[in-house]
Amino acid sequence: MERLENPWRGKGLPDDVLAGAPWPSVDAAAPRALLARCPAAAETPLVEVAGLGPRLWIKDERGRMGLGSFKALGAAYVIAHEAAQTGAADLSRALRGRTYVTASAGNHGLSVAAGAHVFGARAVVYLSDTVPEGFAARLRAKGAEVVRAGADYAASMDAAEAAAGDKGWTLLSDSSWPGYFDLPHRLMEGYLAMAAEAARQMPEPPTHVFLQAGVGGLAGAAAAWFRQVWGDGPRIVVVEPEAAPALIASIRAGRSVETDGPVSNMGRLDCKAPSLIALKGLARDADAFVTISDAEAGAVLADLAERGLASTPSGAAGVAAMGLSDLNPEARCLCILSEEAGA
DSSP states (O other): OEEEEOTTTTTOSOGGGTTTOOOOOOOTHHHHHHHTTOTTOOOOOEEEEOSSSSEEEEEEOTTGGGTTBGGGGTHHHHHHHHHHHTTOSOGGGTTTTOEEEEEOSSHHHHHHHHHHHHTTOEEEEEEOTTSOHHHHHHHHHTTOEEEEOOSSHHHHHHHHHHHHHHHTOEEOOSSOBTTBOHHHHHHHHHHHHHHHHHHHHOSSOOSEEEEEOSSSHHHHHHHHHHHHHHTTOSEEEEEEETTOOHHHHHHHHTSOOOOOOOOOSOGGGOOSSOOHHHHHHHHHHOSEEEEEOHHHHHHTHHHHHHTTOOOOTTTTHHHHHHHTSOOOTTOEEEEEEOBOTTO
């Protein structure tokens, strides 16, 4: 495991390297109010887990809204917000005629598909050649149209962005880049519902928080909320695959960096470029950034499964990094189990 202490902690990166990216939202009331209208939007549990080193609480997102991942709070929340903004009496038809398009390597696509279906819109999800056909079938079962494009996630995102421009569709990415901030900013706001639940459920503030990151949306949103609630007390550590070290490389360089590397078994975290909104927030809020190997990510899965918390290398990456961190037994750790096994 590689570790980098964050030299930008408390101040953030210079504004001129972030292309006008906004800070992550801390308006948890907005997603809570909208989600309260959704019958499937029950809280997920916070579970205290023994036998993995220090005291550990895991926020278990595997049952979130029947989609098996925290991503249910992202794209679906954006689409629900846009449906509510229409003022339509029948929200199930509020977005008829609209098409949302995205690229996905995992659960973001399911969230787009589910949100579009609920509010009468169409969803088109671009997948790279490396995404398993089983996931494509899950998307189709949620009503999405699936298009194969490119050898990797970046190529499928390029294809989705081109289709949005050519056909007048709404691009709904979970990342952000220069000139594309509004929808991903709201998408990250949706994740605050999860962070606010976790903070409310914790019996006392944690000393350490481990947050796995792909483009950084979950980590950026959660870190911003935890700093709002707990201040500088917890040590917040961001965890990435060593094959996709976009955030740690960007923090080291003091600017957004696109990385390359082999395909990681942490497929939902295998993102080679950071979201600028997430990078802006994490440069201010995170204490350290670490990378873990595929083997290190996989090693914790059997222990979690024995405790009824079966997940994936992506979903359990924060727990894996905690176990590698040689913490005092008196430490109080918070991790997020971000997806179910088989996702």
